[in-house]
Amino acid sequence: MKLTLRVWRQKNADAEGAMSTYQVDGISPDMSFLEMLDTLNEELILKGEEPVAFDHDCREGICGACSLVINGDAHGPERTTTCQLHMRSFKDGDTIDIEPWRAAAFPVIKDLVVDRSAFDRIIQAGGYISVPTGSAPDAHATPVPKPDADFAFEHAECIGCGACVAACPNGAAMLFTSAKVNHLNVLPQGAPERETRVLDMVAQMDEEGFGGCTLAGECATACPKGIPLTSITGMNKEWLRATRKAAKK
Amino acid sequence: MARTVWDSTVGKKTVMAVSGLIMLLYLVAHMIGNLKIFFGADEFNHYAHWLRTVGEPLMHYEWTLWVIRVVLVVAVVAHAVSAYQLSRRDIRARPSKYVHKKPRASYATRTMRWGGIILGLFIVWHILDLTTGTVHSGGFEAGKPYQNVVDTFSTWYGNAIYIVAMLAVGLHIRHGFWSAAQTLGVGSRTRDRALKAVANVLALLLTAGFLAVPVGVMTGVVS
Structure with missing residues (x-):
C-alpha cells in the first residue's frame, strides 16, 4: 500500500x-x-x-x-x-x-504526544479503595452479587487512554471519571469512600480544566472499551446522592 | 450545598435540568391554553381573564399569575446563566480544533447554544408583543388577547419570528429533555429508548400545538 x-x-x-x-x-x-x-x-x-x-x-x-x-x-x-x-x-x-x-x-x-497526567490526578483524588495491606484476602471473603460484579467490570475496562476527552466537543473527562466512579462505587470494597470518591473526583476533574458534559455522546462512540454513555448518568446520580448526604451532615 | 452545586459542572447541569423542566411544564400548560383560541374569542378571552383570578379567594387578583411569572423568570435566568458559564468553560476546554473535521452529534445537540439564544430573544419579543403590547402591530388592547393574537399573526414578520422560535423550541426540547434525565441520574440503558421517545413526542406535540395558532390565523380558521 x-x-x-x-x-x-x-x-x-x-x-x-x-x-x-x-x-x-x-x-x-x-x-x-x-x-x-x-x-x-x-x-x-x-x-x-x-x-x-x-x-x-x-x-x-x-x-x-x-x-x-x-x-x-x-x-x-x-x-x-x-x-x-x-x-x-x-x-x-x-x-x-x-x-x-x-x-x-x-x-x-511534542508532535502527537500529549500530557495526560490530569487523569492521574483525578485518580489520586478518589479512584482507589482503602484496604489493609498484608496477605491477599480469601476470594470469597467479601461476597459481590453477580450483576454488581458485571457492572463493575464493564466500567473497570476503561484503560484511561483519553479518547473520550479527545472526541468530546467540550474536552470533557466525564466518561473517564464516571467509569472509575461506577467501577468502585458499586462494589462493597468501594463503599467506605463512596461519597467522597465521586465528590473529590468530579471536583478534581473540574479543577483540571476539562469541559462539562452536553451529552453529545461522542465519548461513548469513541471509547475503544465500549464504556456506555449511561456511565455518565450513573455518576451524576452518585454525585447528587453524595451532595445530598453531605448536606445532611 | 448550594455552593457545591453551583461550583461544579455536574451541579450546574443539575440547575439547568431542573430549571429546564420547570419551563417545559409551563410550556405544556401554555400550549394547551393557546389551543382555546380555536373555540372562539369569548372562550379564549375568558380563559385569559381566568389566569388572573386563579386561586381566588385565597389569592388576590393576579397573585397566582405573578407567582408563576417570578418562578419562570428565576428559571430562565438560572438556565441562561448556567448555560453561559458552562459554554464558556467548554470552549476554553477545547481551544484548538481538529484539522480533519467530521460532522458530529445530532442537529438538535449541536444547535442547543444558538437555539437557546434564539429562544431567549424570542421570549423578550413575545412579552413585548403580547403581554405589554410595546412592539405590537396594530392597536394592542389589554384584556382582548384574541384580537391581539390575530393582529400579530396577520403580519409576515410575526409569523416568521414565531415559526422559527417554535422549531427551535422543538429541537431544544428534543435534546434537552433526554439530557435532563441523564443529568438527574434517572436515565438507564433499559429506560433510554422510552426517554428518547418521550422527548421526541414532547418536542413534536409542543411544536405542532404552538404552530397551530399562526397556521390557524394564516388559513383564516381564526380571525
Whole structure:
C-alpha cells in the first residue's frame, strides 16, 4: 500500500505546530497503524529527519498509552485502540490525517504526544479503595452479587487512554471519571469512600480544566472499551446522592 | 450545598435540568391554553381573564399569575446563566480544533447554544408583543388577547419570528429533555429508548400545538 500521511508536527509544548505531509510506500494491510508509523519513522531517521513522536506501550490494546486522532476519529475508524487498528481498514492511495488528542487539559508535549497526567490526578483524588495491606484476602471473603460484579467490570475496562476527552466537543473527562466512579462505587470494597470518591473526583476533574458534559455522546462512540454513555448518568446520580448526604451532615 | 452545586459542572447541569423542566411544564400548560383560541374569542378571552383570578379567594387578583411569572423568570435566568458559564468553560476546554473535521452529534445537540439564544430573544419579543403590547402591530388592547393574537399573526414578520422560535423550541426540547434525565441520574440503558421517545413526542406535540395558532390565523380558521 502507498499512503499519503498528513501528520501534526510540533517541536515542543511552546512551539507552533502544523500539519506536515509524508509519503509512505510498501505498507502491508496486516501492519498495525503504529507499525505503519514505525515504517515512516525509520525512513525519516535514514533521511536524517526528526522522527514523529507518538505514545505507545503494550501494543495489545490494554494499556491505554496509544492515542492519535486519525481522520477526525479518536483511535481511527474501528472501535479499538490505535495499536490494534490495522492498515486493512484503509485503502491503497488514501490520505490519512493524524493529529494529537485536543483538549486544554491535555497539552501537546511534542508532535502527537500529549500530557495526560490530569487523569492521574483525578485518580489520586478518589479512584482507589482503602484496604489493609498484608496477605491477599480469601476470594470469597467479601461476597459481590453477580450483576454488581458485571457492572463493575464493564466500567473497570476503561484503560484511561483519553479518547473520550479527545472526541468530546467540550474536552470533557466525564466518561473517564464516571467509569472509575461506577467501577468502585458499586462494589462493597468501594463503599467506605463512596461519597467522597465521586465528590473529590468530579471536583478534581473540574479543577483540571476539562469541559462539562452536553451529552453529545461522542465519548461513548469513541471509547475503544465500549464504556456506555449511561456511565455518565450513573455518576451524576452518585454525585447528587453524595451532595445530598453531605448536606445532611 | 448550594455552593457545591453551583461550583461544579455536574451541579450546574443539575440547575439547568431542573430549571429546564420547570419551563417545559409551563410550556405544556401554555400550549394547551393557546389551543382555546380555536373555540372562539369569548372562550379564549375568558380563559385569559381566568389566569388572573386563579386561586381566588385565597389569592388576590393576579397573585397566582405573578407567582408563576417570578418562578419562570428565576428559571430562565438560572438556565441562561448556567448555560453561559458552562459554554464558556467548554470552549476554553477545547481551544484548538481538529484539522480533519467530521460532522458530529445530532442537529438538535449541536444547535442547543444558538437555539437557546434564539429562544431567549424570542421570549423578550413575545412579552413585548403580547403581554405589554410595546412592539405590537396594530392597536394592542389589554384584556382582548384574541384580537391581539390575530393582529400579530396577520403580519409576515410575526409569523416568521414565531415559526422559527417554535422549531427551535422543538429541537431544544428534543435534546434537552433526554439530557435532563441523564443529568438527574434517572436515565438507564433499559429506560433510554422510552426517554428518547418521550422527548421526541414532547418536542413534536409542543411544536405542532404552538404552530397551530399562526397556521390557524394564516388559513383564516381564526380571525
